[in-house]
Amino acid sequence: MHQDKATIRDQLELIFQDTFVESNLAFSMDTRRDDVAEWDSLSHIRLLTAIEASFGVQFDLEEIVNMTSVAAIVDLLYEKLN
Numbered sequence: 001m002h003q004d005k006a007t008i009r010d011q012l013e014l015i016f017q018d019t020f021v022e023s024n025l026a027f028s029m030d031t032r033r034d035d036v037a038e039w040d041s042l043s044h045i046r047l048l049t050a051i052e053a054s055f056g057v058q059f060d061l062e063e064i065v066n067m068t069s070v071a072a073i074v075d076l077l078y079e080k081l082n
Contacts, residue, residue, distance in 0.1 A: 032069040
């Protein structure tokens with residue numbers, strides 16, 4: 001299932017909005033975990049679960065640990081989907 005990075009980013013933005021409902025999230029490729037007060041360990045798991053379900057992928061532990069920014073997540077999803 002080939003997807004370009006812009007399409008992945010757009011789909012990911014919707015997931016972020018659903019996951020981080022309390023934050024006034026300024027979503028961009030530069031958004032990092034440290035930028036979102038609500039992005040704690042529990043919401044990280046909720047985020048990853050939603051991403052896996054939405055994109056039909058699974059992440060291993062190393063990938064999960066390295067998913068600390070929107071850019072890193074988009075790059076990882078791009079690799080998995082292409």
